[in-house]
Amino acid sequence: MKNDEKILEIKHLKKKYDDTVILNDININIYKGEVVVVLGPSGCGKSTLLRCINGLETIQEGGIYLNGEKISNQDKKMHFVRQKIGMVFQSYDLFPHLTIVENILLGPIKAQGRDKKDATQEAEKLLERVGLLDKRNSYPRQLSGGQKQRVAIVRALCMHPQVMLFDEITAALDPEMVREVLDVMLELAKEGGTMVIVTHEMQFARAIADRIIFLDQSRIIEESTPQEFFENPKTSRAKQFLNVFDFEVVKHSDSNK
Amino acid sequence: MQDLGIRVLFEGKNLIRLLGGLWVTLRISLLSAAISIVLGILLGMVMNRKNPITRAITRVYLEFIRIMPQLVLLFLVYFGLTKAFGINLTGETAAVIVFSIWGTAEMGDLVRGALQSIPKHQYESGKAIGLTQLQIYCYIIIPQTIRRLLPLAINLITRMIKTTSLIVLIGVVEMVKVGQQIIEANRLTVPSASLWVYAFIFFLYFIVCYPISRLSACLEKRWKN
Numbered sequence: 001m002k003n004d005e006k007i008l009e010i011k012h013l014k015k016k017y018d019d020t021v022i023l024n025d026i027n028i029n030i031y032k033g034e035v036v037v038v039l040g041p042s043g044c045g046k047s048t049l050l051r052c053i054n055g056l057e058t059i060q061e062g063g064i065y066l067n068g069e070k071i072s073n074q075d076k077k078m079h080f081v082r083q084k085i086g087m088v089f090q091s092y093d094l095f096p097h098l099t100i101v102e103n104i105l106l107g108p109i110k111a112q113g114r115d116k117k118d119a120t121q122e123a124e125k126l127l128e129r130v131g132l133l134d135k136r137n138s139y140p141r142q143l144s145g146g147q148k149q150r151v152a153i154v155r156a157l158c159m160h161p162q163v164m165l166f167d168e169i170t171a172a173l174d175p176e177m178v179r180e181v182l183d184v185m186l187e188l189a190k191e192g193g194t195m196v197i198v199t200h201e202m203q204f205a206r207a208i209a210d211r212i213i214f215l216d217q218s219r220i221i222e223e224s225t226p227q228e229f230f231e232n233p234k235t236s237r238a239k240q241f242l243n244v245f246d247f248e249v250v251k252h253s254d255s256n257k
Numbered sequence: 258m259q260d261l262g263i264r265v266l267f268e269g270k271n272l273i274r275l276l277g278g279l280w281v282t283l284r285i286s287l288l289s290a291a292i293s294i295v296l297g298i299l300l301g302m303v304m305n306r307k308n309p310i311t312r313a314i315t316r317v318y319l320e321f322i323r324i325m326p327q328l329v330l331l332f333l334v335y336f337g338l339t340k341a342f343g344i345n346l347t348g349e350t351a352a353v354i355v356f357s358i359w360g361t362a363e364m365g366d367l368v369r370g371a372l373q374s375i376p377k378h379q380y381e382s383g384k385a386i387g388l389t390q391l392q393i394y395c396y397i398i399i400p401q402t403i404r405r406l407l408p409l410a411i412n413l414i415t416r417m418i419k420t421t422s423l424i425v426l427i428g429v430v431e432m433v434k435v436g437q438q439i440i441e442a443n444r445l446t447v448p449s450a451s452l453w454v455y456a457f458i459f460f461l462y463f464i465v466c467y468p469i470s471r472l473s474a475c476l477e478k479r480w481k482n
Contacts, residue, residue, distance in 0.1 A: 056381055083387030093378040097400050097480075106396060107386030152382075159386060 005032040007194055008053070008163055012062035013072075015045070015052055022048045024218045026062070030163065033192040037205040037226070040215035041241060046198040049215070050165045053196070054087045066162070083111055086156030087165040090172050092148040094140035094155070100127070101136040104155045112159065119158070126154045130184050146177030150184055157188075164188070166197045182208075202245050206230050214238050262449035266457055271439050275454075278432035279461050285352050285431070286418040292353070293360025293417075294410055300361055301368020315365070322362035328423050330355045335427040348429035356417055363413055371405040372398075404480040411473035415466045432458055 008030040015023040023045045038046045051057045055078040064072040071081045094103050101123055108119040127133045130150040170178040182204050189208050199205055212229040214222040222238050233239045304315045335351040338344045383393035425434045436454045443450040
């Protein structure tokens with residue numbers, strides 16, 4: 001899927017809140033069609049990294065480039081940049097006063113000024129793909145968490161973004177709803193979408209990623225293929241992190257014989 | 258056989274006078290409500306700013322108006338201004354001023370609350386689909402704020418209509434005062450008039466306020482989410 005065309009470049013990014021350094025000297029290149037999963041313990045700055053890419057946070061040093069054009073700290077033009085970078089949040093924030101289809105169309109019509117009929121057709125096609133066409137005129141409150149999150153993905157997709165950012169989008173969902181959302185993302189990855197994903201679903205990360213980036217204490221500690229990362233982590237910090245997800249069996253069925 | 262007090266209502270111009278009183282009540286309260294809503298929206302937006310100075314000023318204003326009984330405010334503006342500065346206001350003008358000052362404070366607080374109740378994510382989601390700040394306000398924030406605000410604002414109007422009965426005390430002849438005049442005039446001939454007149458006044462307040470309060474409840478139900 002991956003080719004050599006760089007889409008997103010992050011160079012020496014440094015992000016501070018007052019004196020607390022959240023991200024320090026981050027360098028990442030993301031290529032067209034690549035799926036990058038960012039892992040790391042909570043508080044390591046994963047979400048902040050995505051928010052910086054989408055310009056929701058200003059950065060203190062370094063730069064972020066989209067197709068070679070600087071996009072970091074561009075206050076005035078930021079809304080143009082965001083039209084090219086889709087982002088889906090953990091808390092699936094659909095707009096509660098609009099129907100599903102209106103939610104999806106707000107961006108394409110108002111921000112991009114596209115034709116309403118074309119955009120509607122596309123929105124419906126996308127909704128059908130995620131199995132929610134029959135909900136097109138419902139309101140967000142009538143949908144389950146997983147359904148809302150799928151709509152949020154469609155809403156971002158309908159903008160034709162060049163890169164999609166997913167910020168722990170299954171973290172707030174009930175376990176049985178996680179799958180339906182992850183399936184949508186797997187399908188997007190198969191189609192060659194460029195994605196940066198922050199997640200706590202390790203199995204999923206392994207399945208979808210072309211590359212894993214492991215962040216800890218505001219730095220990139222390890223960067224490798226999923227196979228290497230999960231089977232043979234280079235750093236002890238990564239090993240420790242992965243161990244958290246393994247459990248030892250404490251009760252054996254034959255223990256009370 | 259006792260005289261039926263209800264007769265008083267239809268004697269002479271009594272009915273017209275009572276309705277005239279109702280008109281004075283409505284004129285003052287609706288005018289004040291309109292002013293309060295406009296100024297209150299502006300005040301609410303100012304209150305939401307992070308500037309500590311505007312915060313402090315609006316806070317003091319709000320607390321001051323809330324703590325003061327409206328009657329004291331009425332006396333202050335109607336009698337106080339005349340005594341201290343020789344400004345002579347008519348009772349109606351004084352009433353509109355006081356109720357606007359009070360309503361603006363209440364409305365401002367409602368607007369502030371409604372704006373604050375919009376989660377931060379709503380702004381961010383709007384940004385994430387590439388909307389400008391203005392578009393985010395027009396299509397996302399304001400429509401949601403209005404939905405939260407409208408039922409509360411309508412409630413404020415009914416409260417205002419009821420509170421205007423206080424303006425009798427600064428000499429404005431509104432519905433309650435007209436009623437008292439009618440009762441006084443018939444005290445000797447029809448002793449039971451007071452019951453009927455006040456019941457009728459209650460009825461008039463009811464038919465004005467009830468639809469408004471129903472409307473507020475309906476909107477609240479429809480927009481609940």
